[in-house]
Each structure stands twice: as structure tokens, then as C-alpha cells.
Amino acid sequence: MKSTDRRDIPYLFFVLPAIVYVGYFAFYPSFSGVYRSFLSPHGGFTLNNYNELLYYNLGAAILNTLIVSFGALIIQLFLGLVVASILVWEFRGKKLFSTVTIIPMGIATVVAAIAYSFIFEPRGGYANTLLHALGLGGINWYSSTPLSLLVVMVADSWKNTPIFTLILLAGLSSIPRDLYHAAALDGAGVFNRFVHVTLPNMRKFIAIALIIRGVQEFNIFALPLILIGEHPPLLTTFVYDLYSTSPTVYISLAAATILLALMTVFIALNIAMGGRR
Amino acid sequence: MKKNTLLWVGVAVMTVYFLFPLYVLLLIAFNPAKFTIEALYPPPIFKQPTLNNFILAFTQYNFVGPFLRSASVATLVGIFSVALGIPAGYGLGRLSSSLAYPLLVLILITNMMPGIVVAVPISTEFIRLHLFNSVLGLALVQTLVTLPLAIFIMQGTFSSIPREVEYQARLDGGRFRSIITRILVPVALPGIIAAFLISWMFSWDEFTYAVILSPIKPTLPVEIYYSITRGNLLTGVAFSLIFTIPVITLTVALQRYLKGEYLSGGVVR
Numbered sequence: 001m002k003s004t005d006r007r008d009i010p011y012l013f014f015v016l017p018a019i020v021y022v023g024y025f026a027f028y029p030s031f032s033g034v035y036r037s038f039l040s041p042h043g044g045f046t047l048n049n050y051n052e053l054l055y056y057n058l059g060a061a062i063l064n065t066l067i068v069s070f071g072a073l074i075i076q077l078f079l080g081l082v083v084a085s086i087l088v089w090e091f092r093g094k095k096l097f098s099t100v101t102i103i104p105m106g107i108a109t110v111v112a113a114i115a116y117s118f119i120f121e122p123r124g125g126y127a128n129t130l131l132h133a134l135g136l137g138g139i140n141w142y143s144s145t146p147l148s149l150l151v152v153m154v155a156d157s158w159k160n161t162p163i164f165t166l167i168l169l170a171g172l173s174s175i176p177r178d179l180y181h182a183a184a185l186d187g188a189g190v191f192n193r194f195v196h197v198t199l200p201n202m203r204k205f206i207a208i209a210l211i212i213r214g215v216q217e218f219n220i221f222a223l224p225l226i227l228i229g230e231h232p233p234l235l236t237t238f239v240y241d242l243y244s245t246s247p248t249v250y251i252s253l254a255a256a257t258i259l260l261a262l263m264t265v266f267i268a269l270n271i272a273m274g275g276r277r
Numbered sequence: 278m279k280k281n282t283l284l285w286v287g288v289a290v291m292t293v294y295f296l297f298p299l300y301v302l303l304l305i306a307f308n309p310a311k312f313t314i315e316a317l318y319p320p321p322i323f324k325q326p327t328l329n330n331f332i333l334a335f336t337q338y339n340f341v342g343p344f345l346r347s348a349s350v351a352t353l354v355g356i357f358s359v360a361l362g363i364p365a366g367y368g369l370g371r372l373s374s375s376l377a378y379p380l381l382v383l384i385l386i387t388n389m390m391p392g393i394v395v396a397v398p399i400s401t402e403f404i405r406l407h408l409f410n411s412v413l414g415l416a417l418v419q420t421l422v423t424l425p426l427a428i429f430i431m432q433g434t435f436s437s438i439p440r441e442v443e444y445q446a447r448l449d450g451g452r453f454r455s456i457i458t459r460i461l462v463p464v465a466l467p468g469i470i471a472a473f474l475i476s477w478m479f480s481w482d483e484f485t486y487a488v489i490l491s492p493i494k495p496t497l498p499v500e501i502y503y504s505i506t507r508g509n510l511l512t513g514v515a516f517s518l519i520f521t522i523p524v525i526t527l528t529v530a531l532q533r534y535l536k537g538e539y540l541s542g543g544v545v546r
Binding site: 011015018019022032033079083085091097099100101106109110111112118123124125128129132158190218222225226239243249253257259260 | 394
């Protein structure tokens with residue numbers, strides 16, 4: 001055992017610069033941010049920054065973040081499964097189609113948000129053009145909180161479906177084709193094959209995709225900022241709102257600490273569940 | 278037969294789904310405003326295509342400054358990611374897994390931290406260090422986003438090179454440094470280029486750090502955001518399309534590297 005440890009030492013030096021870098025630019029700022037969120041502008045320890053958050057809309061921001069994250073994950077999982085299930089087949093034009101399915105990855109979040117803002121514009125939006133063509137009236141997509149959150153979920157799902165597709169496709173490709181043939185011979189239809197062959201074999205990949213996207217879902221920022229601004233608030237836009245409007249940085253640090261705490265709980269839950277798998 | 282119908286319906290629906298938002302941007306960019314943002318129910322077709330929106334955007338508003346700033350930041354981020362990612366990826370691949378795994382998790386966690394949680398404390402630090410609103414400062418922080426992916430790509434690349442090559446070189450009297458620069462790096466070149474380009478691309482798109490750490494000297498995505506919030510919608514759309522060209526080109530070109538295995542952080546093997 002000892003000899004392997006000694007052999008490790010030179011290789012450790014190769015990793016060191018990256019570790020020092022993330023330590024200085026990620027861990028140190030986060031810890032100092034948490035620490036300073038308990039300071040008053042004059043120095044001493046205080047909980048006032050957190051008390052003040054309650055006067056703003058902290059509860060709504062937390063709730064909205066959870067709703068958007070959960071909803072967007074469901075949509076992405078469904079669409080990712082659909083696209084991945086298509087891509088395991090061989091058909092003419094498959095290469096072109098697979099390129100089309102990763103296009104949203106090549107569109108900046110800002111640009112995706114702008115495109116969707118034109119689609120869901122209450123006056124002069126393309127979603128309402130469609131409703132109008134179907135003989136329905138236009139909708140003001142920002143008239144209520146649930147609708148606004150739905151717009152964010154839909155736009156976010158468009159941008160991030162490719163990530164689900166790629167991870168789920170890696171999973172689908174690992175299922176032996178013979179299983180499907182056997183199931184088909186036993187008389188299982190498309191739906192039954194999906195439920196009894198695909199899903200059980202995909203559990204690990206679905207879990208990984210949900211974890212990776214779930215973490216990033218808490219962090220979406222540019223998209224809600226452009227689509228709905230700071231109201232209704234998500235935790236990220238809430239922090240940014242406080243950061244850009246309050247005279248000192250301390251209140252926004254308190255809000256950021258709450259976001260970090262939620263994230264930590266989420267990651268810890270994942271690790272705990274991952275251990276049981 | 279039934280399977281085929283279902284397949285083609287799926288292909289058609291998903292193609293429309295993925296392309297429609299881009300089509301909307303093209304409509305707004307190349308149609309006169311009266312058929313797009315000024316219409317109550319804008320028609321989903323090109324009527325009287327025009328280049329006027331572009332001409333107006335590029336003559337009235339500053340595109341070159343933010344464009345060059347974005348390009349410089351992205352290039353620096355690519356260089357930083359590769360400079361840190363090559364040794365880290367190499368080292369992690371050679372370390373015993375009981376040591377490599379926790380280090381990998383440590384680096385991965387930085388990708389899970391909310392950007393805004395890191396950015397707000399850094400902003401006060403950067404003001405003190407005169408790095409606020411600077412290309413160098415922004416590039417140093419954006420490398421956080423790209424480094425984990427760069428490390429994974431490099432680790433995968435180096436692990437495909439057998440250790441025997443290294444041992445052989447050492448027996449031949451090569452020094453440690455020249456083994457790396459003469460043997461490992463050339464063999465790993467395709468991976469290095471991919472890591473550089475993907476880092477470049479992620480930085481080009483990055484918004485959170487850019488808007489918080491360089492608000493006065495905006496990069497292109499932030500400039501586009503400003504245009505939209507100030508009501509210059511058509512300028513925002515024109516800039517967006519030009520802004521998209523390099524990224525979409527790189528995404529399609531690098532399709533090979535955008536695999537589930539990398540995106541899931543090497544968890545799926």
C-alpha cells in the first residue's frame with residue numbers, strides 16, 4: 001500500500017495547479033461570502049441580513065425555484081426520452097436529425113431566452129398567432145405567476161433537452177437489441193417494450209441525467225432574467241435583484257448563502273441516494 | 278409499418294420543436310418590424326425580406342467592442358482551461374483511484390456551485406484588485422465553468438495512451454519534461470484542441486459571471502441583454518444571430534466530443 005502512495009506523489013503535483021485554482025476562485029469566495037453574510041456593514045456579527053430577506057420575497061423565490069426546477073426536469077426527461085428513442089433506430093436522414101437535436105446546445109442561453117420572449121410576447125407573439133389561427137383568443141403569458149413560470153420551464157427545456165438526449169442515448173445504446181426482439185416475439189407492443197425493457201435498464205442513466213440537470217436547474221439565471229425579469233423571483237434573480245439594487249452587498253450575500261444551502265442539501269441528498277443505488 | 282409511421286411523426290415533430298425558435302429569430306431579423314414585433318398576430322412567414330434591421334443595428338450601435346471583448350475572454354479561457362486541464366487530466370489518470378476520485382469530486386463540486394454565489398463575493402474582491410470590468414479577471418473566473426470538462430476530456434485522452442510508451446521513453450534517457458512535451462502532448466493533440474474549443478465556446482456563451490463582474494465593459498451576450506432591456510429589440514436580434522454563428526458551427530463540428538459520457542462527468546462508464 002505504502003509503495004503505491006509514494007508513486008502517487010509526482011502525479012499529485014500535476015493536479016495541484018487545478019486544485020489551487022478552484023480553491024482560490026470557487027471555494028474561498030463562497031466561504032467568505034457565507035462568512036460576510038453574518039456581518040453588519042460596521043463589522044460585528046448580526047442576523048439582520050437574514051431578517052431583512054423576509055421583508056422581501058424570500059419564500060416565493062424558494063418556492064418558484066423548486067417549481068421551475070421540478071417542472072423543467074419532467075419536460076426534459078420526457079423529451080429527452082422521445083428523442084433518444086428515435087435516435088437508436090436506423091433511418092434515412094438520421095445523421096441530419098441528430099445534428100438538429102443538438103442545435104439548442106449551440107444557441108447561447110441569452111439568445112434562446114430572446115427567441116422565446118418573442119414566441120410568448122403577449123402582444124405580437126408567435127404562440128398567440130398559433131392560438132389565433134386555431135380560432136382561440138390570445139393569452140397574456142405573464143398575467144399570473146404559474147403562467148410566467150411555465151414560460152421559463154418551456155424555454156429552459158428547449159435549451160437543455162440535448163443534454164438529456166445525449167446521456168439517455170448513451171444508456172439506450174447499452175441495452176442489448178436482443179432484449180427487444182425477445183420481448184417483441186413474446187407479443188409486447190411498443191409501449192410494453194418501453195415500460196418493461198427500456199425503463200428498468202435505463203434507471204441509472206435517468207438518475208444521472210436528473211442529478212446533473214437538477215443541480216444546474218437551481219442555477220438558471222440568464223433565461224428567467226430575460227423572460228420574466230425579477231418578478232416572479234427565482235432564487236438566482238432574487239440574489240441579483242438585491243445585489244444590483246441595495247447599497248451594500250451584505251443582503252445579497254445572505255440570499256446567496258440560502259441558495260448555496262439549498263444546493264448543498266440537494267447534492268447531499270443525491271450522494272446519499274447514490275450510495276444506496 | 279406502424280413502427281415507421283410513429284418514427285417519422287416523432288422525427289417531424291421534434292425537428293419543428295428544435296428549429297422553431299431559430300426560425301422566429303430569422304423572421305424578426307429579416308422582416309420589416311410591421312410584420313413582426315409591431316403586429317398583433319405576426320405572420321409566421323417571410324414577407325418583404327429586408328436587410329434594413331441589420332444595417333440599422335450595425336451602424337447605430339457598438340458591436341465591435343463587445344465582440345472583441347468576448348473573443349479575447351473566450352480565447353483566454355481556452356488557454357487557461359488547457360493549461361490547467363492538461364496536467365490535471367494527466368495526473369488524475371495516473372493517480373491511484375483512491376486519491377483520484379475525491380480530487381475529481383472536489384473539482385466537480387465547483388461546477389455545482391451557483392455561479393451567482395461565487396460571483397457576488399468575487400465582485401468585491403475584484404474591485405479591490407482592479408480586476409473588476411477587466412478581460413483578464415472575467416477570463417480567470419469563467420475558467421471555473423470550463424475546467425471540469427477540459428479535465429475530463431484530457432483524462433480520457435491520456436488514459437488511451439499506454440503507460441509503456443512513457444516507460445520506454447524514460448528508458449531511452451528522456452527527461453520527465455521532454456517525455457511530456459515530445460510524446461504525450463503530440464499524441465493528445467486532438468483532445469487538447471477539443472478541450473480548447475469547447476472551453477472557448479462555453480465562455481462565449483457565459484452570462485452570469487459576465488454581467489456581474491464586467492457590467493460596464495460588457496461581453497457580447499451582456500450587450501445583447503442590455504439591447505433587449507433598453508427596448509432595442511431588433512438590434513438585439515441582429516446581434517444574436519451574428520453571435521450564434523461561431524457557436525453553432527463549433528457545436529456541429531465538435532458533435533463527436535459532446536457525448537453523454539463526458540457530460541455525465543465520467544460517472545457513466
